[in-house]
Amino acid sequence: MKAVAITKTVLHVSDxxxxxxxxxGKVYNLIRSGNLxxxxxxxxxxxxxxxxxxxLHVKSHQ
Known part of the structure; x- marks a missing residue:
């Protein structure tokens, strides 16, 4: 049997x-404001x- 790596594609707010x-709270604010x-x-x-x-890419280029 071949081993398969499982990676997360979605994150909870806390993650x-x-x-x-x-x-x-900052993450929730970013979501509400439409920035995330x-x-x-x-x-x-x-x-x-x-x-x-x-x-993060957009933020790093501001």
């Missing part, structure tokens, strides 16, 4: 906050890794 070294793309599933906001990468 994104940890990666961004900021609070979950996310989608809601039930009560949870999920952020794709691509959306987070895009936000």
């Amino acid at each position: 994104a906050a940890c990666l961004m070294n900021c609070s979950a 793309d996310a989608y809601k599933v039930g009560k949870a906001w999920l952020i794709t890794v691509d959306a987070l990468d895009n936000y």
Whole structure:
């Protein structure tokens, strides 16, 4: 059997906050303001890794 690496493609707000070294509240503010793309599933906001990468890329070039 071949081993397969599983990588996360979506992050919870707390995971994104940890990666961004900021609070979950800051991440929620970025989502509400439209600066960070996310989608809601039930009560949870999920952020794709691509959306987070895009936000960080744009932020680093400002």
